[in-house]
Amino acid sequence: MKYVPERTGNQGSSLVSDLASRVLKGDHRALAKAISIVESGGIGRRRLIHELYPRTGKAFTVGITGPTGTGKSTLVDKTIQEFRRRGRKVGVLAIDPSSPYTGGALLGDRIRMMDHSLEREVYIRSMASRGDVGGLARAAINTIRVLDAAGMDIVIVETVGAGQTEVQVATAVDATVVVVMPQLGDEVQAFKAGFNEIGDIFVVNKADITNPSKTMFNVASGLQEKSGWRPPVLKTVAIKGTGVPSLVDSIEKFQKFLDDHGIREERRNKRLESELIEAAFSDFYTETVTRLKQEKSWQHLLGQVAKKELDPETAASKLVKAIARLDVSENA
Ligand SMILES: Nc1nc2c(ncn2[C@@H]2O[C@H](COP(=O)(O)OP(=O)(O)OP(=O)(O)O)[C@@H](O)[C@H]2O)c(=O)[nH]1
Ligand SMILES: [Mg+2]
Structure with a gap:
């Protein structure tokens, strides 16, 4: 065959x-x-x-991430409005949490963001966070490209949590906004381990439910300056839109900072490097496995290991040599 x-x-x-x-x-x-x-x-x-x-290359891409339920979607919604007020076209990609606890988020997000979908200059899309990490990140990165090519000035990507997927997606953008809410208490340390390094701007949302000062202080303490940028810690009340113009100001200020210092280009090239390696290895893996399974020698090798004629370690090293002989690139 x-x-x-x-x-x-x-x-x-x-x-x-x-x-x-x-x-x-x-x-x-x-x-x-x-x-x-x-x-x-x-x-x-x-x-x-x-x-x-x-x-592509014109859109400024913004990741909005943070623990579940902190008000990210609400904040994205209000941020879209603010960008629209400033005459910007906005594309949004919402990555849904696959956790059954937040399984209802898809519909909720769609309804909450619906108003904007009707406008010409706003496009909103959800993507389920199923499947493998690499696959999702690849789909997300290319979706951002599609929105960029479509002429969006701003592309916002909402992700939830601090797992590998979220970090991969959240770092596939020019600017990362981390959203938390007051009273993180003991969770602050865990939060910091996951989000401290990826955040360019921090937001303490739901400032209406309790005084956010302590959380703002906790988030701010220990934040490192990155290439001359000190990540600001802002407070918002997303349901009312309070603090959203300041957030958008910060995003624009960060955009200008990146451009003025040539950092945007530098970061983009770094991302391309890891994207290419991940994509190539993933394709290589898929193509190699397909190819290998068609080889008689594969069955033979498996049989030898099963019958204890060969140990798995020696078999693996033989396999590496066999793969090197396979020409998986002939259809590239
Ligand atoms: N009191 C108050 N409630 C808010 C605020 N912002 C969002 N909420 C409410 O918090 C709940 C969660 O908001 P979402 O915007 O869905 O939060 P999220 O972070 O996107 O949630 P996930 O995507 O499931 O992680 C909703 O009931 C919102 O109405 C706020 O500033 N103050
Ligand atoms: Mg959400």
Whole structure:
């Protein structure tokens, strides 16, 4: 049987070109289709990103992250409004928590953000955080690219928690805003371990439920200056929109700081480096496993280990040599 690395599906290259040109015009239906292709991966994604990549790089990307239930979606909602007031086009990608405790977040987020979906200059999309970490990060990074190519000035990505996925996604952006709420108490230390390093701006939301000063102090203490930027700690009441203009001011100030110091470019190149390595290894893994399983020698090797004619360590080293002989790149 002939080795076929990827299903071609029905995304022929002319169809993809047509879709790409509609994306570039900011057509919402084209955006929805394009993001679905990006989520599915494979050759469709490759063709689409090939078309769109030269037209990316303009959008400023902002990650909004933090523990569950701190008011991130509410804050994103109000932040969209504030950016709209300033004449910016905004794209939003909400990564839903897969935890059953917050399983209802998808619908809630959609409803909360619905008002803006009706506007031409705002596009909102949710993505389920299922599947493997690398796969999600890759889909998210390419979705950001699609929104960027569609002419969004700002792309906001909402993630929840401090797991590997969230950190990977949260660091795939130009600026990371960490949202907490007052009374973190003992959780502050745990919180700091996860979020301290990734935050460029910190927000203590729900400042209406209790005085946020202590939490603000706890969050601020120990924050390190990063390349000359001292992360500000702000307070907001997202449900009322209080403090949101200051947050947007801080985001814009940070954008200017990154640009003035050439750091945005530097960070972007660093991200590209890890993205390329992750993507290449992931594809290599998938293609190699498919290929390997078609080899008679694979079954033979497995059999030898099962019958104790060969130990797993020696078999693994033989396998490395066998993989090196496989030409997995012939279809690239
Ligand atoms: N009192 C008060 N409640 C708020 C504020 N901001 C958000 N909330 C409420 O807090 C709850 C959670 O808000 P969300 O915006 O869904 O929080 P989230 O961080 O996006 O939640 P997950 O995505 O599930 O982690 C909702 O009931 C909001 O109405 C605020 O500033 N003050
Ligand atoms: Mg949310």
